[in-house]
Amino acid sequence: SQKIEQNSEALNIQEGKTATLTCNYTNYSPAYLQWYRQDPGRGPVFLLLIRENEKEKRKERLKVTFDTTLKQSLFHITASQPADSATYLCALDEGSARQLTFGSGTQLTVLP
Amino acid sequence: DGGITQSPKYLFRKEGQNVTLSCEQNLNHDAMYWYRQDPGQGLRLIYYSQIVNDFQKGDIAEGYSVSREKKESFPLTVTSAQKNPTAFYLCASSIGGGLRETQYFGPGTRLLVL
Numbered sequence: 001s002q003k004i005e006q007n008s009e010a011l012n013i014q015e016g017k018t019a020t021l022t023c024n025y026t027n028y029s030p031a032y033l034q035w036y037r038q039d040p041g042r043g044p045v046f047l048l049l050i051r052e053n054e055k056e057k058r059k060e061r062l063k064v065t066f067d068t069t070l071k072q073s074l075f076h077i078t079a080s081q082p083a084d085s086a087t088y089l090c091a092l093d094e095g096s097a098r099q100l101t102f103g104s105g106t107q108l109t110v111l112p
Numbered sequence: 113d114g115g116i117t118q119s120p121k122y123l124f125r126k127e128g129q130n131v132t133l134s135c136e137q138n139l140n141h142d143a144m145y146w147y148r149q150d151p152g153q154g155l156r157l158i159y160y161s162q163i164v165n166d167f168q169k170g171d172i173a174e175g176y177s178v179s180r181e182k183k184e185s186f187p188l189t190v191t192s193a194q195k196n197p198t199a200f201y202l203c204a205s206s207i208g209g210g211l212r213e214t215q216y217f218g219p220g221t222r223l224l225v226l
Contacts, residue, residue, distance in 0.1 A: 004154070034214065043116075043202050043217030044155075089154065099170060100215065102147075102154035 003027060004103040006090060012109045013080055021075040021106045023090035030092040033066055033073050038087045038105065047088075048075075080110045115139065116218035118203050123223045125190065125197060133188045133221045135203030144186035145204040145215065148172060155202060161186055190223060198225050 005024045013019050023033070031052050036044035050057045050066045050073070057064045063076040077084050087105040116137045125131045137144065143162045147155040157170030161180040175194025180186055186205075190197045201221045206213040 041200075041220070041222075043204070043220050044215075045217070046214045049214060099157050099160065102156075104152060104154040 004090065004092060004101060006088075006103040007106040010107040010109065012111060015080060015082060015110055015112050017080055019077040019080045019084070019108055019110070021088050021090075021108065023073040023075065023103055025071050025092055028071070028092055029068075032093045033064075034091045034093075034100070035062075035064055035073075035075050036089045036091060036102075038089060040087075044089055077108075082110045082112050085109045116203060116205055116216055118201075118218035118221050120221060121219070123221055124226050125223060126226050128192045130189055130191050131223070133190070133201055133203075133223070135186045135188065135218060137184050137186075137203075137205045137216075137218075139205055139207075139216060140183070141205035141207050141216070142183070143206045143208065143213070144180065145206075146170075146176070146178065146186070146188045147202040147204065149200040149202060149220075158188065158201075197223055199223060 003026045007022050034049045035047045037047055038044040048057055048059055048064045050064045061078045065074045087107045089102050089105040091100045091102045093100050119134045145160040146158040148158055149155050156172050158176050159167055159170055159178045161167035164180055164183050167178050167180050175191055177189045203218040204215040206215050
């Protein structure tokens with residue numbers, strides 16, 4: 001069956017450092033990969049989408065990489081701030097699939 | 113403001129009771145979705161609709177029903193057949209009917225069983 005794994009534990013980092021979150025997948029050949037941010041008790045908010053033929057995508061302090069050989073995406077937040085503390089979800093869509101499949105998320109805490 | 117609204121924020125269900133969760137969007141999106149989120153887990157797709165008067169089952173449709181009579185509305189009914197309904201329910205929409213598109217989420221409804 002298809003499976004998505006994100007960092008299994010919560011991630012704590014110091015303010016100003018770069019946070020790196022991992023999304024690994026098996027049995028997929030995704031055409032797209034998306035990252036969302038979810039705050040407690042709220043709905044997810046879209047951050048970035050990267051296509052299979054793109055190696056890297058940037059938006060302000062955010063960067064996403066997509067390695068289809070390793071079946072992995074990395075999500076980076078540079079110069080992290082306490083306001084970046086949230087759960088980050090990756091989501092995959094396979095070319096022939098009829099739905100977007102979400103990982104369980106990584107809870108990031110940026111310590112002041 | 114454009115967006116997705118869900119109501120109520122909290123909903124309590126008695127055993128054997130059907131309850132309906134509301135989802136409305138004014139983004140003029142064609143596609144709408146319902147997800148269920150349990151603690152420490154990802155979102156699981158219940159139902160989705162790519163166009164008015166049409167909808168498809170997701171991974172965990174048993175015990176749920178939906179309708180899509182209007183483009184802007186996609187209510188979800190949690191029936192008495194759903195034995196473990198306690199969860200956080202999220203509604204989402206996307207511009208086109210394709211499931212590859214960015215999804216916009218509502219604020220969610222938390223359903224609790226009395």
